[in-house]
Amino acid sequence: MRARPTRRTALTAGALAATSPLLPAYAAEADPAARPGTPTDDPWSRVPAILARIRPPRFPQHRYDIRDFGAVGDGVTKNTAAIRRAIEACHRAGGGHVVVPAGGRFLTGAIRLRSRVNLRVDGTVLFSTDPADYLPMVLTRWEGTECWNYSPFVYAHGERDLAVTGHGTLDGQGMDGPWKSWRDPGGGQPADQAELRRMGEQGVPVEQRLFGAGHFLRPNMVQFYRCRNVLIQDVTVLEPAMWTLHPVLCTNVLIKDVDVIGRINNSDGVDPECCADVLITGCRFHTEDDSVAVKSGRDEDGHRVGVPSRNIVVRDCVFSGRWGGIAVGSEMSGGAYDIFAEDCRINPLDFPGRHNPRHPVFLKTNTKRGGAIDGVYVRDFTGRQIDRDCVYLTTRYSGQTGPYPAVIRDVRVEHMVHDGARRALHLEGLASDPFGPVRVAHCDFTGMSEPNLIEAAPELRLHKVYVNGSEVHV
Template identity: 40%
Template structure:
């Protein structure tokens, strides 16, 4: 009989996500049937067979001349014609932000690289964005869309944000990302923004941009419907990379994401409904995937959850968490399904990570994970942390009920499980079903958790009972 260790090796090297145990036919009450229904109703945008090549609108190849105006003219012509593709041919193209409009597919050809300007003034005027879960007026994201329908970024080319320890990343205020004592950073503006959010300052008065040092997101569709980003490579992001906000029907497929800078989360759907993330590769300086729904007071004002998220077939390398829920989750998160993923790196902190606190609050639950192969992670296979940042200092009670892991194998970690609620916010209904965690150095931590069930869980080859 194939051992779990051999099965882990097979899953990691071949990518075949075979279940650890034989599975019966799906029952009528199988929660995974809901994942199929979510995927079935997500609308993939379709576009007329019309091409608008950026060179026809004045774009110059070579990466030296800014093509911002040419890209904008191509987008305008495309949407006015009823839709189609804005085509970036092979070569290197320098531009400021690209603003998509309804029925436009930005197609980045194979062997094409779009390099985004490092001149901060190019990202003005300010636009409505969400920065670490709080709405404000800030620099335009590198690719942005507002209240558009049927939009896409596709192709096999590369989108390069050109962030480095010289541009964008030093604003984090960390020396390992290029910041030096006496140079500016984001801290003052970040604190001012969070205070504005908690004070319910009108969003139109939350003005940032030049002199504030809040880095822009890479790709941010805002209040959009039927969104697709597929096939392209994203690298060197200033900040969060794929960040749909208040969107419905989103597909993120076949991306290669490679950014080692601060807060370069790979994919952060925030207050979105019906999202599919599949067959993507993440190598990030923060969480690979992080599901969010607003921060603290501003999250309670907007009060829109993220719900109906399906993740499958993804590969996670470096990062803080493979699949993360939080920490900006005040609006709540419901119905998350992740399966058939591979995670493996000594610089990946956690495989499955849920982070919250008593400043956020939020109602979370109905999370399902299955058939996930973890080579190694630095901290834990499953981390639930209600002590994140402010911990229990706030007046709100985070709720988490219903986290189910099935057929998860891991080859190395410090902890198998690190699950910690709060004395007045107890985590409920955590189930691990036929999981095997090997080379675990420090066992498990379980605090303020009720209703934990282990069915066939082994750690270092030995059966483990629920505490």
């Protein structure tokens, strides 16, 4: 294994020091090395420039204890209005820290954050299980399609310099509310899901895609929509109703040292969607779906918005999620470029999942999605005991077909060590859309029960890849 800086030394003073209050939106076209499809000898050489742009927001030192605005931390009193008053007071005064104090359990409905506000969680924020507490509806994105729906539990739209920090807990009570029943057979979510997808495919104006009261699309836990300069640090996030941390159309996002634990279906850990310049580092994921899933919109609606995800770095994380560790897709119709993941552990003994994960690396698309996955770079992953394949690339996801090319190209996996899986490599391509260059090098896979399965990958290159002690070749 190469000698190189640790996470903390690599996050230089320029990347994490106190910085200017606002950053301009990053234009990838200004940097030729960041343009999709631009070859470089070492794609990792682009990472320092990405990290230099990811700078956490700064906040004035003013503190606004939510108890001073009427909040009661007894786990019973509903504090939605008190928390809103504290956030508005902080915002009007130019910013600061809205404090959820240690020792209390503060029940609330939807929390809407504003610019220059750090929600400092030292106690427990306990989210209501009553869907009415997440009304009125807000503009959101639900599984890659824009609509108006219940508010995410923590939400912001069009804000700058905002954060959720502290060593406390956001508890979504996802298994205690009605949310699971909505998705279960006989619940209302499948019908609403199909209707929203129809609206997206047929180009129904977003202002007419009205869900919320009387409907059954589960809200996300934390969603920042069209925001800049976002920090989520140190908190534990428990039991979402659905996706957990979901920045959408955001720039300059740092998610650091966060634990995400969820038992409900589709409880992804972090889903950066149509985002640029994102660092996810030091986090632990114990979820019932992908741990980190890079997304960029779904089908026709994703093409309409037309914004890719790019320049995303994942480091020093632990993946015990049910499906993918680092995943891209399946909602990726806007494209995904330059995704870097390194030094992550899969299903380790000190943080095992309730169920074995399935794929440390999971790239998924189909000809209905379109878009392109172009530039995914993974190195120094270690893992044990997963149910399926260590590296799974598919352009046949869910068996869906459509009129678009299914593009996965420039994928590199290096220095992966894994023990216990079905296969080391499963590349499931299409003859009409073969994979572009895929390189796997310096990897050691043991305890594999089946041989590699390679389909439509003419540009696969293997170098010093060992499966069950024997070097394998294309």
